[in-house]
Amino acid sequence: METDLTLNHFLMISGLLFAIGLAGVLVRRNIIVIFMCLELMLAAANLSLVAFSRFGGENGMPNYDGQVLLFFIITVAAAEVAVGLAIIVALFRTRETTDVSDVTSMKN
Amino acid sequence: MTFLFYIFAALTLVGGIGVVVYKNPVSSAFAMILSFLGLAALFIQLDAYLVGILQILVYAGAIMVLFLFIIMLMDVKAEENKTFRGGAILGAILVMGGFAAALVKVLLDSRIGEGKLAPLAESEQSDVHAIGDLLFTQYWFPVQIVGVLLLVATVGVVVLSKKEMK
Numbered sequence: 510m511e512t513d514l515t516l517n518h519f520l521m522i523s524g525l526l527f528a529i530g531l532a533g534v535l536v537r538r539n540i541i542v543i544f545m546c547l548e549l550m551l552a553a554a555n556l557s558l559v560a561f562s563r564f565g566g567e568n569g570m571p572n573y574d575g576q577v578l579l580f581f582i583i584t585v586a587a588a589e590v591a592v593g594l595a596i597i598v599a600l601f602r603t604r605e606t607t608d609v610s611d612v613t614s615m616k617n
Numbered sequence: 618m619t620f621l622f623y624i625f626a627a628l629t630l631v632g633g634i635g636v637v638v639y640k641n642p643v644s645s646a647f648a649m650i651l652s653f654l655g656l657a658a659l660f661i662q663l664d665a666y667l668v669g670i671l672q673i674l675v676y677a678g679a680i681m682v683l684f685l686f687i688i689m690l691m692d693v694k695a696e697e698n699k700t701f702r703g704g705a706i707l708g709a710i711l712v713m714g715g716f717a718a719a720l721v722k723v724l725l726d727s728r729i730g731e732g733k734l735a736p737l738a739e740s741e742q743s744d745v746h747a748i749g750d751l752l753f754t755q756y757w758f759p760v761q762i763v764g765v766l767l768l769v770a771t772v773g774v775v776v777l778s779k780k781e782m783k
Binding site: 517518530535542544545546559564571577583584587597598 | 663
């Protein structure tokens with residue numbers, strides 16, 4: 510199958526997805542949505558990892574080391590989401606809010 | 618192939634924008650599932666079948682169900698009448714535009730990304746086989762570490778969720 514797709518196409522999508530996630534972190538006030546946007550940025554980084562793995566291989570094979578790294582990233586991300594959501598639940602239990610502008614005890 | 622790439626790339630980006638603009642967190646979560654499905658399709662287009670399936674199972678399946686479950690526990694109605702602040706939107710557009718401009722400049726100037734997507738060589742092994750081989754030989758120690766990390770995370774979540782925090 511001949512295609513015109515280059516590494517640039519995939520890196521571009523990855524970068525745009527990262528930028529959208531970053532904008533979401535800046536705009537949104539709801540801590541759950543901010544957390545989702547963080548996941549979006551992580552997923553965007555995953556895309557460039559897979560793209561580099563596919564294009565950086567030798568002898569017509571992908572570089573599988575990149576995909577192994579992605580396997581570890583997905584595992585760690587799952588653990589991170591579980592802990593993060595537990596912290597959000599603990600926050601909601603003590604403060605009754607999910608709005609980050611209401612959580613300002615560290616501000617003098 | 619190229620046609621499918623643009624469809625799934627658009628799906629991914631539209632899903633991502635949906636996460637940011639929907640006011641209701643439940644709609645955001647569903648937009649995020651859409652985005653992850655498009656991303657998994659892009660992975661599969663890059664011949665990373667195992668990773669694409671993992672993306673659907675772990676992210677679109679497990680993680681998003683966890684998010685929806687937590688959203689369900691909280692008060693969604695209170696969020697809906699809050700408006701976005703103008704300053705934050707302006708800042709976000711500036712940051713996003715600057716980032717996208719820098720990205721385009723770097724990608725156009727560098728030559729690393731010019732190689733075309735060539736078909737893979739014929740191979741007896743599937744990619745599941747190749748990745749499994751690496752995981753259980755060369756990367757055996759990191760696999761153990763990740764196992765311990767998952768255990769620590771599980772214990773940590775149980776401690777965090779206990780009613781009485783001492």
